[in-house]
Amino acid sequence: MPSVEGMGKLAASAIRFDLRTPDFGRAGAQALYSETLEMAGWADAAGFGSIVLSEHHVVADGYLPSPLPMAGAIVGRTRRAAVLISALLAPLYNPVKLAEDLAVLDLLSDGRVTTVAGLGYRPAEYRALGVDFRRRGKLFDECLEIVLAAFGGEPIEVAGESFTVTPSPRSRVQDILQVGGSSPAAARRAARFGLTFAPPLHDAELNALYEAACRELGNAPLPVQDPGEPWMLFVSDDPERAWAEIGPHWLHDAMVYASWQTEGPSSRTHAGIVDLESLKKSGVYRIWTPEECVGHAREAGEDASFCHFPLGGGIPPDLGWKSLELFAARVLPELG
Secondary structure: OOOOOOOOOOOOOEEEOOOOOOOOOOOOHHHHHHHHHHHHHHHHHHOOOEEEEOOOOOOOOOOOOOHHHHHHHHHHHOOOOEEEEEEEEHHHOOHHHHHHHHHHHHHHHOOOEEEEEEOOOOHHHHHHOOOOHHHHHHHHHHHHHHHHHHHOOOOEEEOOEEEOOOOOOOOOHHHHEEEEOOOHHHHHHHHHOOOEEEOOOOOHHHHHHHHHHHHHOOOOOOOOOOOOOOOEEEEOOOHHHHHHHHHHHHHHHHHHHHHHOOOOHHHHHHOOOOOHHHHHHHOOEEEEOHHHHHHHHHHHHHHOOOEEOOOOOOOOHHHHHHHHHHHHHHOHHHOO
């Protein structure tokens, strides 16, 4: 594990894990899960602001299906960094159990776990888990209603019987739960439930719609968690060689995402990526030298951030560590 001189200078930065294990990857699931915990601990010590997980089901490459227990494991290996689940597919969960699990995570982490609840867009996931895809909007609303009531200490009615959900979280519900999505319905849902809106991509019109919907309901809008134009980083002294080594992994990531998407805003991140060259040109996946990282930090100033993706698409852990080692040795000392 690389040393972390320059600790505390990366509050706006993140490290992301998807736990994919494609057939052509050298590392198996056991290795990637183990290295994820090690890298999460390193990022926490280095001062990274957040560790990001997400959720998908019945994916042949093993995409992380269980972000809540993974978040708990990461909480146990970290002390400072926020753990962000973005997104958790809320309609696929029993709402009472979800409220319990989120409360336990909030207590264990001292308020460091935030979950962006999403609707999901893959019918196969709903079929596999026995949930009606056509009812996902209604199920989402019911889930949020029950979780918010539980966190507010209100009795929950289930099949005509009243229950009290315990334990209670330490944090405000607005700090635990956000609403994601890239549609007007998602923005309105966040406003209706008094929660922060966390879209996957920057969309000024959608952000304005959320704020207007809040005001129509007589509520002050919460700050939108606008990610800007997200991109993922790998660090190398020889980017062309790194593209040859890790490019197939990132291309796998992009192509599988693209195969899931329907037309519309949610597909923009991976639109047009069909081969390694289009992957490079997209700007979504970037391999930078340490000097380019330093240049970005100096140009962006206080707005500088990095989102490392060291195991993305099943990148072998030894290559992922080389990226982090370069960042620790030659970028961190230049920050501050």
